[in-house]
Amino acid sequence: MRCGVYVHIPYCSRKCDYCAFHSITHWTALAEHALIDKIVSDAMVFSNREAGSAAPPVEAKTLYIGGGTPSTLGPGQLARLISGVTAALGRPEEITCEANPESATAKFLAEAGEAGVTRLSIGVQSLFPRLCTVIGRRPTHVKELERIRSEWQGVLAADLIIGIPGQTTDDLMADVTQLVEMGFSHLSIYDLSVESDTPLARRVASGRVVIPEDGPDWPAVCTTLARFGFVRYEVSNFALPGHESQHNLGYWRSEPYVGLGPSAVSTLPVGDGARRLVQTTDHARFLCTHPFHDAEVEVLDGATLLTEFLMLGLRIPEGVSLRRFRSKFGGELAEFFGRCLTDLEKHGMLVLDEHALRPTARGMDMLNGTLVDLLSNATRGAPG
Numbered sequence: 459m460r461c462g463v464y465v466h467i468p469y470c471s472r473k474c475d476y477c478a479f480h481s482i483t484h485w486t487a488l489a490e491h492a493l494i495d496k497i498v499s500d501a502m503v504f505s506n507r508e509a510g511s512a513a514p515p516v517e518a519k520t521l522y523i524g525g526g527t528p529s530t531l532g533p534g535q536l537a538r539l540i541s542g543v544t545a546a547l548g549r550p551e552e553i554t555c556e557a558n559p560e561s562a563t564a565k566f567l568a569e570a571g572e573a574g575v576t577r578l579s580i581g582v583q584s585l586f587p588r589l590c591t592v593i594g595r596r597p598t599h600v601k602e603l604e605r606i607r608s609e610w611q612g613v614l615a616a617d618l619i620i621g622i623p624g625q626t627t628d629d630l631m632a633d634v635t636q637l638v639e640m641g642f643s644h645l646s647i648y649d650l651s652v653e654s655d656t657p658l659a660r661r662v663a664s665g666r667v668v669i670p671e672d673g674p675d676w677p678a679v680c681t682t683l684a685r686f687g688f689v690r691y692e693v694s695n696f697a698l699p700g701h702e703s704q705h706n707l708g709y710w711r712s713e714p715y716v717g718l719g720p721s722a723v724s725t726l727p728v729g730d731g732a733r734r735l736v737q738t739t740d741h742a743r744f745l746c747t748h749p750f751h752d753a754e755v756e757v758l759d760g761a762t763l764l765t766e767f768l769m770l771g772l773r774i775p776e777g778v779s780l781r782r783f784r785s786k787f788g789g790e791l792a793e794f795f796g797r798c799l800t801d802l803e804k805h806g807m808l809v810l811d812e813h814a815l816r817p818t819a820r821g822m823d824m825l826n827g828t829l830v831d832l833l834s835n836a837t838r839g840a841p842g
């Protein structure tokens with residue numbers, strides 16, 4: 459079974475105030491070494507080359523190393539990780555590694571290139587120090603990115619945040635323009651999300667930080683990126699043609715994926731449904747668990763799969779394939795949603811043709827409302 463493979467590196471040099479991802483800020487070289495060994499041994503289990511495997515053998519379609527901050531890994535560890543995982547699961551064409559500017563040193567970039575990383579995804583968030591202070595993140599300096607650009611030969615991607623208190627349209631446009639002119643060919647622009655139990659959530663709750671109702675002018679940002687030749691190939695993701703993340707497209711197409719490392723999630727088909735496996739966040743426990751037998755398991759029934767299939771598939775302009783819908787859910791999409799589909803088409807949110815149900819640009823901007831309309835008006839339930 460060809461799957462996207464995600465590896466979670468649970469280390470960060472410091473914790474950003476808005477972040478709810480699993481990571482720790484203190485660890486030893488020994489612990490890091492043991493963690494990489496365990497991730498490689500779990501990859502062997504998923505490859506079915508180890509006794510005790512409970513799923514069809516997995517072959518990596520893409521490999522994505524995220525976290526956490528993979529660039530905090532010590533010398534040689536990223537190379538060891540990639541060579542171990544690809545020996546078990548095969549070497550895909552696309553290998554992405556996330557990095558933060560301060561730890562993406564010349565040595566790290568050289569090691570990543572030699573190990574076969576093809577895309578480097580840099581956490582930028584904002585190039586304005588005052589905005590980084592608001593969200594409790596170390597500022598990224600343009601000089602750091604210029605150095606990375608000169609030392610990295612592969613594809614360069616960056617993450618930005620929209621909706622930071624005090625962020626203007628001009629601020630975001632300046633960041634986007636700067637990154638494009640520097641040679642970044644993939645930009646992800648995510649809404650600031652206030653995650654519970656984070657320092658940012660506490661500042662919002664106490665009134666010290668106020669989340670604005672209106673942020674930067676999103677349509678203007680989309681228009682500027684289109685002028686630079688970037689295609690909006692997902693609600694929040696833009697790329698020059700050919701530079702889309704194949705790994706993330708796999709999620710939006712509801713393809714199976716394997717997650718390796720503490721807190722990592724896998725979703726694998728089983729019979730008519732699917733199983734979601736979540737690995738523990740306890741590092742000591744992670745080292746002695748079996749990735750199938752000891753993972754937290756969620757059984758996904760037909761209704762859940764149908765909801766996820768639409769929620770993910772309508773995030774991308776290619777939309778939901780009618781053929782895949784038929785083979786997954788045993789019926790025509792129009793039978794499930796009837797009149798509501800026609801209404802959403804009339805309102806310019808969706809387009810249905812003989813191959814797919816696709817969101818319009820307006821439909822992508824108002825995706826939550828579109829999904830609520832669609833799912834609450836389903837005339838037929840999913841099997842299972």
Ligand code: SF4
Nearest residue numbers: 470473474477525526
């Ligand atoms: S560097 Fe990334 S993963 Fe680490 S705390 Fe900050 S946002 Fe979270």
